[in-house]
Amino acid sequence: xxxxxxxxxxxxxxxxxxxxxxxxxxxxxxxxxxxxxxxxxxxxxxxxxxxxxxxxxxxxxxxxxxxxxxxxxxxxxxxxxxxxxxxxxxxxxxxxxxxxxxxxxxxxxxxxxxxxxxxxxxxxxxxxxxxxxxxxxxxxxxxxxxxxxxxxxxxxxxxxxxxxxxxxxxxxxxxxxxxxxxxxxxxxxxxxxxxxxxxxxxxxxxxxxxxxxxxxxxxxxxxxxxxxxxxxxxxxxxxxxxxxxxxxxxxxxxxxxxxxxxxxxxxxxxxxxxxx
Amino acid sequence: xxxxxxxxxxxxxxxxxxxxxxxxxxxxxxxxxxxxxxxxxxxxxxxxxxxxxxxxxxxxxxxxxxxxxxxxxxxxxxxxxxxxxxxxxxxxxxxxxxxxxxxxxxxxxxxxxxxxxxxxxxxxxxxxxxxxxxxxxxxxxxxxxxxxxxxxxxxxxxxxxxxxxxxxxxxxxxxxxxxxxxxxxxxxxxxxxxxxxxxxxxxxxxxxxxxxxxxxxxxxxxxxxxxxxxxxxxxxxxxxxxxxxxxxxxxxxxxxxxxxxxxxxxxxxxxxxxxxxxxxxxxxxxxxxxxxxxxxxxxxxxxxxxxxxxxxxxxxxxxxxxxxxxxxxxxxxxxxxxxxxxxxxxxxxxxxxxxxxxxxxxxxxxxxxxxxxxxxxxxxxxxxxxxxxxxxxxxxxxx
Numbered sequence: 001x002x003x004x005x006x007x008x009x010x011x012x013x014x015x016x017x018x019x020x021x022x023x024x025x026x027x028x029x030x031x032x033x034x035x036x037x038x039x040x041x042x043x044x045x046x047x048x049x050x051x052x053x054x055x056x057x058x059x060x061x062x063x064x065x066x067x068x069x070x071x072x073x074x075x076x077x078x079x080x081x082x083x084x085x086x087x088x089x090x091x092x093x094x095x096x097x098x099x100x101x102x103x104x105x106x107x108x109x110x111x112x113x114x115x116x117x118x119x120x121x122x123x124x125x126x127x128x129x130x131x132x133x134x135x136x137x138x139x140x141x142x143x144x145x146x147x148x149x150x151x152x153x154x155x156x157x158x159x160x161x162x163x164x165x166x167x168x169x170x171x172x173x174x175x176x177x178x179x180x181x182x183x184x185x186x187x188x189x190x191x192x193x194x195x196x197x198x199x200x201x202x203x204x205x206x207x208x209x210x211x212x213x214x215x216x217x218x219x220x221x222x223x224x225x226x227x228x229x230x231x232x233x234x235x236x237x238x239x240x241x242x243x244x245x246x247x248x249x250x251x252x253x254x255x256x257x258x259x260x261x262x263x264x265x266x267x268x269x270x271x272x273x274x275x276x
Numbered sequence: 277x278x279x280x281x282x283x284x285x286x287x288x289x290x291x292x293x294x295x296x297x298x299x300x301x302x303x304x305x306x307x308x309x310x311x312x313x314x315x316x317x318x319x320x321x322x323x324x325x326x327x328x329x330x331x332x333x334x335x336x337x338x339x340x341x342x343x344x345x346x347x348x349x350x351x352x353x354x355x356x357x358x359x360x361x362x363x364x365x366x367x368x369x370x371x372x373x374x375x376x377x378x379x380x381x382x383x384x385x386x387x388x389x390x391x392x393x394x395x396x397x398x399x400x401x402x403x404x405x406x407x408x409x410x411x412x413x414x415x416x417x418x419x420x421x422x423x424x425x426x427x428x429x430x431x432x433x434x435x436x437x438x439x440x441x442x443x444x445x446x447x448x449x450x451x452x453x454x455x456x457x458x459x460x461x462x463x464x465x466x467x468x469x470x471x472x473x474x475x476x477x478x479x480x481x482x483x484x485x486x487x488x489x490x491x492x493x494x495x496x497x498x499x500x501x502x503x504x505x506x507x508x509x510x511x512x513x514x515x516x517x518x519x520x521x522x523x524x525x526x527x528x529x530x531x532x533x534x535x536x537x538x539x540x541x542x543x544x545x546x547x548x549x550x551x552x553x554x555x556x557x558x559x560x561x562x563x564x565x566x567x568x569x570x571x572x573x574x575x576x577x578x579x580x581x582x583x584x585x586x587x588x589x590x591x592x593x594x595x596x597x598x599x600x601x602x603x604x605x606x607x608x609x610x611x612x613x614x615x616x617x618x619x620x621x622x623x624x625x626x627x628x629x630x631x632x633x634x635x636x637x638x639x640x641x642x643x644x645x646x647x648x649x650x651x652x653x654x655x656x657x658x659x660x661x662x663x664x665x666x667x668x669x670x671x672x673x674x675x
Contacts, residue, residue, distance in 0.1 A: 002583075012584070012587065013588070013591065015657065018656065018657055029659070033579070033620050033621050033624070033660055034620040036581065036600070036608075036609065036624045037581065038659055038660070039659070040659040057657060057658060057659035058657055058658070058659070059579065059580065059581060059624075059657075059658040059659055059660055060581050060584070061581050061582075061583035061584055061600070062583060062584055062587050064581075065584060065657060136608070167608070168608055
């Protein structure tokens with residue numbers, strides 16, 4: 001018998017936020033009936049771009065249901081950026097831990113959340129899924145690599161506990177080992193320290209990103225973005241075109257512009273709108 | 277706290293209080309070693325002899341054909357070992373795809389060691405095709421192992437029909453009868469098997485004791501060597517209390533079978549099955565209803581997962597088991613249900629209820645009261661329920 005924490009039992013026996021959101025802003029579906037567990041996760045945003053409502057439906061064991069229920073509780077009230085930072089470990093910790101063999105349930109929660117956010121941001125089709133490694137459970141090399149990195153996995157058994165990969169016929173064990181070797185081989189090297197940018201370099205890069213990427217995207221909706229100033233890590237911008245006065249502009253700014261600039265330029269950046 | 281409703285008797289059974297009483301003196305008072313020269317120890321040998329006779333009577337064997345072991349798993353390992361030692365030149369072994377891990381994994385290990393092992397398939401009801409099995413046999417075949425009754429579905433294999441056909445080709449025949457003994461008549465003479473495994477704790481005896489029946493004249497090589505116990509067929513000081521307990525359990529099993537206790541168990545099982553079918557839509561009973569143990573019901577609830585059902589039943593004190601992946605620590609559902617081709621929509625949601633002669637009608641009714649809302653609740657949680665199964669109740673039939 002599995003040893004589940006009281007919190008897992010509570011979320012399993014009294015799951016929160018069960019159901020479907022009819023006009024959801026984001027929907028993420030993961031898993032399948034053949035794999036033995038599946039989760040559909042829905043969220044709806046309020047005007048400030050925070051998750052107002054989150055619901056789920058889960059087919060699976062107690063820890064799958066509890067992980068889904070916990071996830072909905074964790075994301076409500078968060079912005080999508082904040083929600084996107086939730087890791088599978090956060091879900092497991094929220095529940096007071098999961099048996100190691102059940103960690104894949106927390107990974108399923110994180111994946112559904114990510115898919116739902118990608119769905120909202122219109123990125124669903126652009127995601128590169130990678131190549132299937134485990135045919136029994138349909139797990140790709142990218143998923144394995146990512147989960148292995150994030151959770152510090154060291155053995156094939158770890159990978160199976162966290163992703164199910166390798167838990168069926170076992171034919172993919174060699175490929176999983178190769179991925180682990182790559183991840184572990186890379187691990188001892190100290191992560192490269194991001195170089196501190198001078199303000200001038202920062203401005204240059206922000207400008208480049210706005211011109212080459214952000215404005216062409218906003219143009220599709222007849223909007224545009226102008227860089228006003230950079231003060232330390234504060235990026236001051238002005239919205240123009242149809243973006244000016246659009247109720248969703250705040251969401252665009254935070255979820256798209258800020259995310260992109262953080263990825264491309266520096267993770268410390270915050271984007272603020274200057275009126276007028 | 278709810279009273280426990282124990283419907284997991286294929287996993288293990290309650291030790292009958294009469295068995296426990298029979299065992300009691302052998303711990304603190306009569307703890308001597310039956311091999312000793314003094315009467316204090318030596319007198320225990322007479323108790324072992326009586327236990328041996330009781331077990332022999334239960335399965336229609338002679339007492340000297342009974343070898344006490346540590347349980348069903350050891351009996352299975354020993355039988356396979358003895359057979360391959362008997363035919364050192366033969367490299368082919370045959371078994372079914374639905375054996376208990378205590379047989380399946382023995383054969384899989386031999387396959388890795390270079391033996392050619394044929395795992396004979398079953399159909400959608402869990403039935404074996406006799407002619408397919410016979411078609412696999414050849415001069416290189418050393419042993420056929422077939423379970424008498426399946427632990428998960430209760431499906432009974434026609435061992436009495438197949439064993440003589442195998443033996444007539446000069447091939448040894450072993451049956452894992454752990455689930456059959458005590459629940460249905462099992463007679464080694466009528467069946468004509470060479471080896472038969474049985475276990476104490478499945479028949480209201482203690483854990484840690486079992487028997488390997490070895491037909492008189494069958495070539496034998498011990499798996500465990502050491503002292504001369506069990507006439508050199510199984511070394512190690514006898515587990516006296518457990519063997520005496522098994523002897524008493526065998527006597528009781530014989531009496532209960534003769535008095536029709538399992539006809540009553542069958543009625544209760546059928547009441548449970550019928551009640552579930554009437555109260556819950558989209559259920560599928562796994563296993564051949566025409567050849568099934570009287571105590572076993574394996575039922576799939578589509579679109580929900582077995583571990584979740586079990587844990588909710590557990591909240592009501594109801595004990596059952598599941599072929600779902602999640603309960604075993606493996607990630608795939610039961611190899612038995614997969615071999616039968618039970619669809620994935622159902623395999624993950626399979627629950628096994630296994631009754632005993634201690635099961636009451638009140639307990640069955642308690643399950644029938646508690647189970648429908650549990651399934652309804654979990655289906656409400658499931659993303660597949662409404663999508664693929666509209667409100668109407670589809671009737672599922674096994675293929």
